[in-house]
Amino acid sequence: MLDLTALFFNIFALLADCALIFSNVYFLALFSDLEADTINPIDMCRHLNAFLLPEIIGHAVLSALFLFTGRFWLFLLNVPLLAWHAYKVSTKSIRLDATQIYRTIGKETKILFAKLGFYMVCFCAYLFYLIWTIVDE
């Protein structure tokens, strides 16, 4: 019974990570639209800002679940991004600023790519963990 919960939890973590990956891909698509001048920066920022906080909360909840269910290695894996998000929240710089967007576009895209890479690594780790749980059983 306990193992089944663990299995479901691992699958849930995997799916949550997929959602984070997709949201990041979507952000990147918005940025490329902006560069191609097919979207207005005001609309683009309003759109994006609506998703940024949920993303941070989602990631924080997932990490907290790892901690409380005793998966310390997975939690530790997530600490760097948690720290980055905590920094963004503490400096009140989560929201993208439409007035500055063209100046920061390069930097923001790099950050998004880095985050995407990070989520990919997480995806592999969660997958490995899932398989390991099954095999171990």
Next chain:
Amino acid sequence: MEVSNIRLKPRCDYDFPVNYQNSTPTQGGQFARRVYLSADAAYNPANPAGTAQPVPLQRVNEELNNLSINNNNNAPVAGASPFGTPVNGVPGASPRLTDSPVLRPSNGWSAPQSPIVSQRPESTQNSSSSTSNHAGEVIPLSIAPEVQCPPTFLRMTYNNIPQTKALANKSNIPFGCIMHPLARPQSQSDVIPVVSPGLCGVVRCRRCRSYINPFALFVDGGRRWRCNFCYLTNDVPTDYYSPLDATGRRTDLADRPELQRRVVDEASPPSDSLPEYMVRPPQPATYFFLIDASFYAISSGMFHMTIETIRRTLDEFPGSPRTRIGFITFNSSLHFYNLRSTLSKPQMLVVTDLSEVFLPLPDDLLVNLVDSRAIVDTLLTKLPSMFPVTQNVDSAYGMALKCAFELIKPIGGKIISFVSTLPSMGDGKLPNREDSRIVGTDKETILFNPSLDDKFYKDLAMDCSRAQISIDTFIFSSHQFLDVATLSSLSQFTGGENYFYLNFRSDTDGEKLFHDLRNNILRETGFEAVFRVRCSKAVNVESQYGNFFVRSTDLLALPNVDADKSYAFQFQLVDNNVSTKYVSIQAALLYTTTFGERRIRIMTQCLAVTNSLADIFRSSDVGAVTTLLTKIAVEKALSSKLSDARDMLVNRCVDILTVYKTDLASRKENTQLLLPEALKLLPLYILSVTKSTPFRLGTEVKPDERTYFLNLFRISSVQNIISLVYPTLYNMTNLHELATPGTEEFVTLPNQVNLNSEHLSRSGMLLLEDSQQMILWLGRDYPQQNMYEIFGIPTLEGVDLSTLQLPQLETPLSVKLHTVLNAIRSQKSVFLPLRIVREGEGREYLFTQRLVEDKMRNSTSYYDFLVLIHQRIQKSQ
């Protein structure tokens, strides 16, 4: 309320032509300056291109022609060197520039060199073979070499294009330009011709969308033209066709200003034929006033003065008969005014519920000025008495803004708001975030930036920008923190402007408010504008500075654009090596005039590519370099801290001079401080910028004031910035000897002197002008007789000078003084209030802190600064 001594006549600069010329420097080493009050008298038909400052410009051109490229040791300024043959002899004495006795050109811009000069040899060579179709060989053909790009509109930091990135970086001079698209004409050559489009519309390149300009090359017998930006050969529209003459010029050149002038206005074709220039019919000129009616606004007299000014200006509002106007006053509640033309008297509607936007009568709050002229007049006459002194200290400014926005959203236009209290109710409420502990420290930067918690003002600014609304904010402070930074974000992103009055009192500052507001309403204004800069492939825009919203990579959205706004651009090279001989830069401003015509102002500059560092130094323009560096420093101050901005300025100056010395000096072992001829004033200007109000060290400048000046620097033109940091000082001691002022034809201005205390004498009188104000300084022992002639009293002992008005007397000295003051004022776009200070009096610091060549608390003298720079150059070699 005292308004009797206010001049109601529009000042000359509204209809432009005040021409002034330099007389040649006299032996005494000082400029006498003449201000011609009649444009025709000064206009010299023999030299139509450079009337603004013909003498120096010609001289520079001759110098440039005589210099060969190898002759790169172009005259280090011996006089400026503290280590060369000292001019003044005494160490410690302020260094003087011997060959330029008055340190700056008299009208604020140092004659920028025409790129044509350096192009001329090549263009004459190529003009015969110009029809050979090598890509990249497009040369300025149809433009006469003597035609200059008026520096009033566009000034490059240097009038060459570096061939390689390495060269561009090496010079350390920022590569960019300052554009002033709707600048007031300063001379006959600045009057912009309006081209009405033919049946074919505005001729543009079909690939890069650039506009036809003097540098486009007509080929194939005039049937096709080659774009000078992307080198695409376009067909000439049938209506635009003209055969070419033997030299390859179009035969109709004389009738085509767009092929001859670098700055033209194209009237856009009617919308039904070519809708690309408008998405809706041109909007009427729309003005909406938001006036604070809280305690401080009423008690300081600001409310009454504002109302009175608007009332007196009603007849002159631009855009008649389509002009629209509306009013909201606010304190803890909002007051709307029903101005329907059929009413016999205006109705006031008070809204106290601030929970949501509620517009009582959406149709009658914004009315046509012509239809409702009488009722608007009645309202403005009655308003002051409707608001007697109140105890209401609250302000629902945010809500008032929202209502105004909703009202004019369908049209667009201008919201002019008057704020004297920190918004304290409803949306847009701002906390007082001033913290005396961080003032004067590096953390102060957060007070220069909009509050991080604020979403209201920035979001509203975005909405306004989209709805073509611009917001101008007049801020009146009573020594209380008003969060200028957050309030000004409204203006910054909507192309508006801020005005700031510290400790406003209607008896002393009323006149300035009157003229500022009038100028704001009456100056040339363009509505629903967009501004785009196109460059040849080799170059692109790296960053932009000014009040605007960047709508797409290279498109600036400007809901309003006017004669006082300038925009700076920094360029970068795209390729490592520029393969073409010329690079073109074209700025196009699409706007609606106040009378509802859609126009495109096109400014084109074509510059020669060079691989010589000497060319870059020789063709640089110290005014533009200083201005661009200042604008970069403003961004630096906002993004990091003030001390970083100051360091950046000084470091850039040292870097530029180091490169000049190591690479261009003729004798490497030379231990003198060498200054490039064109940039010999750079150290002085850089020092002045670091000592100017926003960048000054210390805590005596309030955060609000600093923020205001940082914003002002962001939008100011070259002329204004130079004047703000290095004011003009006139020696008025011998005013009575001044020749024939008061005659109709011209006024001779007193001698200009350097900004140091050498000229202060106990019996002297000096006048300082910095394009914001004038300060009259009187020595302790200024002759009683003169004092009596000017002020009507023998001594100013015991008189409160902060409220003293200069009386208008019939005595010769008073007449002369007023003539001089008026002549100076007539050259400026903003009204210059006069402040009077006496030697030894408490307010004297207002004057002495502007003497930038002197040593002050926390800062070095010009001499010490040059020593410092010299040491750093020596060290870095």
